[in-house]
Amino acid sequence: MASYIYNELQVKVGELRLVALQPGSYHDILRCNIVHCPLLEPGAAVKDERLPVSELQKTLSDGWIVEQTLDGRYLFMSPRNSGIPNSWKHSDANCDPKAYELPKRSADDGSLWHVPSYEALSYTWGTTDDEEHFYVTDLADPTRTPSWLRIRANLASALRHLRYTDRQRTLWVDAISINQANIDERGRQVKRMSQIYPLSDNVIIWLGPESEDSTHALETLQYFSEQVEYIISHRWGDAPNAQERDWWRDGHALPYEKKTWKSIVSLLHRSWFERVWVLQEALLCNRVLLQCGRDSIPWVNMRKALLVLRQKTSVLPPDFRGRLFTYAQGLMASPLASSEHLLLWTRNQIVAKIEVDYSIPVWKTYSRLVLAEKEVYQKLNMLNHCNIITRCEGYPSWVPNWDQPIEGANTGYLSIRRFYASACSSAVAKLIEPAYHLQVAVRYVVTICRVGHNLTGTFAEVIDEIFDWAPKEPRSDIYVSGGLSIDAYVEVLVRGRTSDRALGNNPCPSIRRLRELLTQAIASAELDDEVAREFKDCFFVNECLFTTREGYLGVSAKGLREDDEVSVILGCDFPMILRPRGSNRYELVGPCFVHGLMLGEALKPPLEPPWKDVLPVDRGWALSYFINAQTGELLESDPRLGLLPTGWEEVTTVDPFLPPFVFKNKGNGQISMNDPRMSAEAIKQRGIVLETIELI
Numbered sequence: 001m002a003s004y005i006y007n008e009l010q011v012k013v014g015e016l017r018l019v020a021l022q023p024g025s026y027h028d029i030l031r032c033n034i035v036h037c038p039l040l041e042p043g044a045a046v047k048d049e050r051l052p053v054s055e056l057q058k059t060l061s062d063g064w065i066v067e068q069t070l071d072g073r074y075l076f077m078s079p080r081n082s083g084i085p086n087s088w089k090h091s092d093a094n095c096d097p098k099a100y101e102l103p104k105r106s107a108d109d110g111s112l113w114h115v116p117s118y119e120a121l122s123y124t125w126g127t128t129d130d131e132e133h134f135y136v137t138d139l140a141d142p143t144r145t146p147s148w149l150r151i152r153a154n155l156a157s158a159l160r161h162l163r164y165t166d167r168q169r170t171l172w173v174d175a176i177s178i179n180q181a182n183i184d185e186r187g188r189q190v191k192r193m194s195q196i197y198p199l200s201d202n203v204i205i206w207l208g209p210e211s212e213d214s215t216h217a218l219e220t221l222q223y224f225s226e227q228v229e230y231i232i233s234h235r236w237g238d239a240p241n242a243q244e245r246d247w248w249r250d251g252h253a254l255p256y257e258k259k260t261w262k263s264i265v266s267l268l269h270r271s272w273f274e275r276v277w278v279l280q281e282a283l284l285c286n287r288v289l290l291q292c293g294r295d296s297i298p299w300v301n302m303r304k305a306l307l308v309l310r311q312k313t314s315v316l317p318p319d320f321r322g323r324l325f326t327y328a329q330g331l332m333a334s335p336l337a338s339s340e341h342l343l344l345w346t347r348n349q350i351v352a353k354i355e356v357d358y359s360i361p362v363w364k365t366y367s368r369l370v371l372a373e374k375e376v377y378q379k380l381n382m383l384n385h386c387n388i389i390t391r392c393e394g395y396p397s398w399v400p401n402w403d404q405p406i407e408g409a410n411t412g413y414l415s416i417r418r419f420y421a422s423a424c425s426s427a428v429a430k431l432i433e434p435a436y437h438l439q440v441a442v443r444y445v446v447t448i449c450r451v452g453h454n455l456t457g458t459f460a461e462v463i464d465e466i467f468d469w470a471p472k473e474p475r476s477d478i479y480v481s482g483g484l485s486i487d488a489y490v491e492v493l494v495r496g497r498t499s500d501r502a503l504g505n506n507p508c509p510s511i512r513r514l515r516e517l518l519t520q521a522i523a524s525a526e527l528d529d530e531v532a533r534e535f536k537d538c539f540f541v542n543e544c545l546f547t548t549r550e551g552y553l554g555v556s557a558k559g560l561r562e563d564d565e566v567s568v569i570l571g572c573d574f575p576m577i578l579r580p581r582g583s584n585r586y587e588l589v590g591p592c593f594v595h596g597l598m599l600g601e602a603l604k605p606p607l608e609p610p611w612k613d614v615l616p617v618d619r620g621w622a623l624s625y626f627i628n629a630q631t632g633e634l635l636e637s638d639p640r641l642g643l644l645p646t647g648w649e650e651v652t653t654v655d656p657f658l659p660p661f662v663f664k665n666k667g668n669g670q671i672s673m674n675d676p677r678m679s680a681e682a683i684k685q686r687g688i689v690l691e692t693i694e695l696i
Contacts, residue, residue: 001145001146001147001148002147002148003147003148003150004034004136004147004148004149005147006179006181006182007036009036009185010038011188013038014038014039014040015036015037015038016036016037016038016172016177016189016192016196017034017035017036017172017176017177017178018034018035018036018037018116018118018171018172018177019032019034019170019171019172019176019177020032020033020034020035020168020169021162021163021168021169021170021171022137022163022168023163023164023165023166023167023168024163024165026160027160029135030132030133030134030135030156030159030160030163031134031135031136031137031146032134032135032136032137032176033136033137033138033139033168034136035139037116039195039196039199041195041199047103048102048103049098049103050074050099050100050102050103051099051100053066053067053068053074056074056099056100059090059092059095059099060076060090060092061091061092063078064076064077065077065079066100067231067232067233067235068231068232069229069230069231070230070231070232070300070304070307071300072102073088073101073102074088074100074101074102075087075088075229075231075240076088076089076090077237085238085240085241085242085245086229086237086238086239087240088101088240116170117170117201118170118171118172118200118201119170119171119172119200119201119203119204120171120172120196120197120200120202120203120204121158121162121171121172121173121174121203121204121206122197122203122205122206122272123154123158123205123206123272124154124271124272124274125152125154125155125175126153126154126155127152127153128152130152130153131150131151131153132150132151132153133148133149133150133151134148134149134150134151134159134176135147135148136148136149149176151175151176152175154206154208154271155175157208157209158206159171159173161206161209161291161293161294162204162206162291171204172196172200174189177189178190201287202287202288202289203287203288203289203299204289204291205272205288205289205290205291205299206272207267207272207290207291207292208270208271208272208292208293209292210293210294210295211293212262212263212266212267213259213262213263213266214267214292214293214295215292215293215295216259216260216263217260217263217266218267218290218292218295218296218297219295220256220260220264221264221297221301221305221306222297222301224247224254224305224308224309225297225301225302225305226242226243226301227239227244227245227247227248228242228247228248228304228305229248229304230304230307230308233618234617236248236307236308236311248308250311250312250313250314250533250536251312251314251315251529251533251536252312252315253315254312254315258317261317261320265317265319265320265323267292268320268323268324269323270292288300290302306324309324310324311536312536313458313537313539314458314459314460314533314536321458321539322456322541361394363392363394363395363396363399363401366400366401367396367399367436369382370382370383370399370438371431374427374429374571377673377674378426378427378672379427379571379673379674380427380429380569380570380571380572381571381572381573382400383398383400383572383576383588383591384572384573384574384591385400385402386398386399386400386401386588387401387557387559387589387590388559388587388588388589388590389558389559389590396436396438396695396696397587397588397589397695397696398438398588398695419496419593419598419599419622420573420599420600420624421568421572421573421574421575421597421598421599421602422568422569422570422571422573422600422603422678423599423600423603423604423624423675423678424600424624424673424674424678425570425571425603425674425675425678425679425680425683426570426571426672426674426678426679426680427441427569427570427571427572428440428441428570428571428680429441435696437585437694437695437696438694438695439692439693439694439695440569440570440692440693440694440695441569441570441690441691441692442567442568442569442570442576442578442690442691442692442693443567443570443602443688443689443690443691444565444567444691445550445552445565445566445567445568445575445597445602446548446549446565446566446594447548447549447550447563447564447565447566448546448547448548448560448561448562448563448564448565448566448577449547449548449562449563450547450562451544451545451546451562452465452469452544452545452546453465454542454543454544455540455542455543455544455545456540456541456542457539457540458532458538458539459493459527459531459532459535459536459538459539460527460532462540463527465545466493466518466538467521467522469489469545470486470489470518470522471484471485471486471489474486474515474519474522475519479551479553479596480550480551480552480596481552481595481601484515485553486518486519487511488553488595488596489518489553489595490514490515490518491511491595492545492553492554492555492593492594492595493514493535493538493555494508494514494535494537494538495537495593496593496598497537498511498514501613501614501615502614502615502616503614503616503625503634508537509534513534517530517531517534517535518531518535540555542557542558543555543557543558544556544558544560546560546592548566548594552566552594552595552596552597553594553595554566554575554593554594554595554597555592555593556577556589556590556591556592556593557590559589559590560577560589560590561579563580564577564578564579564589565577565580565586566578566592566594566597568597568602568603570603570680570683570690571674574591574593574598575591575594575598575602576588576590576591576592577589577590577591577592578693578695581696584691584692584693584694585693585694585695585696586693586694586696587695587696588695599613599615599624600624602688603678603683604638604641604686604688605640607626607640609629610628610629610630610631611627611628611629611635611639612626612627612629613625613626614626614627614634618660621659621660623636623660623661624638626639636650636661637650638675638677641675641677641678642677644663644676645677647665647666647667648663648665648666648676649663649664649666650662650663650664651663651664651671653671658671658673659673663675663676
């Protein structure tokens, strides 16, 4: 019996290999046929003839709103009337359901979508220990002795659980479908992931065999997901027809015993969840099933359950909370995801910039993604995922380590794009070789002078440190950028999740409410349930508070030091902590939240009263608007910047990977999410000093 010899894929016709897994019982030998098929783009898709959310909203009576859920459905809510349950039906029974019901894809639609029909497997490879033979039969001559491939134990376990007993099952499995010995083919096929996963009938996420009460964990998460809904504007509530109407509420304790929480924590420690990179496989397709042993749950239900559980900080066991917060960033729906690397795989114009080369270190591939984002979008938001603690030895500091979850709740919890520290500016950056330094344009702002203890826990669990850092005179101390210091402090504690900057209904408390509660708690040196509940968004995961010589207050993941500098890098939405290394070179420590630097204050003149910033959310994007606090007048354009340059206009877009409003060059049709009034040249003309530095 000989090892299997791969036939070349026909690149010109877009071939891929599919594994026709032969039927059998669990302990039978694994057998398959390997077939070549062209992967065809959809000839036509199921039409979504629904009204846009904005238009559907106009058809609703006063008090009703409509929002889109993670799985694309429209949810009707009446937040002013807490007794009215949410619904999948329009409040007006005469409204045509075609205007709001999600069109379904039937089995008869296959010819419209692609050829052939297959399912894609997402799993972790595991070690080379305990490999076994996987037998490949010859379709042309079934009587011929099968050849074999060696596959790893985790894949063998997956295939045994997935194969049917009475018919074959067609799969795309990277370890088999790609000739791993052919470097050129590996590079070509990896670049096709953005087609292979979305065009599959389903994506199956394999977590491993049943163990550690995994069946109970999946049943618990499935039932919880049926009680709640999560919408892409980052709100949550009860699901229509929910049996447990209050389970979505942040402070409502769940009736779970220790063994239940333990089973879920064990599930989240499965190796698949250790690999941040595999999230791109789950988010690329709407038809995803997560399977553990014989048990399964739709991925959208898993994601929904974890996102809502993530809001219940005050009632979660510490081990579960710690695991969830380090991972939950990637669980956001695509418009909400702040992990820009997940979006890369769905944007062919960025993927086209990446040449997969297995001969180079993985960190260089990661660096190419950073550079591709700059080239395509003129952004450097991938720097938000850099952290001095998780960086591997030998990485440049500006290259994210996507083999590790992101450290800290700071960036992870700011999943909605709610901040614009660089004020929609365009990145100015280039690679300096052979040193592999990244040259960037920055505005130096402040220098850190005090760093707090490393904190992990909820508001109640770190209350002593919170009391210690609170302003000593909360009713009179004034913050460096204006307003009461206590107001700045509470906004830092909750990372800006307050109702003050939002428009419309939202679940966040006001700064005034938080100030009153914290002031009372400090005065009494006691913490009651109401304070803990309102400060539910105050939690830490390996983070620390810090102050600067200039009087600013912030929070960041651990690893920063006194004399580190806080700067704003053009094209990056968060302020960055940088460590001077001499000769105008800096080590990137990580992103931070600093009150007074999150909305472009470092790159613009002060906003004159009575105007203030507000950030209404549309399609998961926070829009930078301005409101007159006296008259209520709302401006969509920054009054400090003047008119757009000649030849530019602001236009709307329905692209979920772009903000609802973008800038268009009327001459060449170029679309940009960056404000042409915030180019480096325009910023300098306003008297703002920019520096050119190298990140090492």
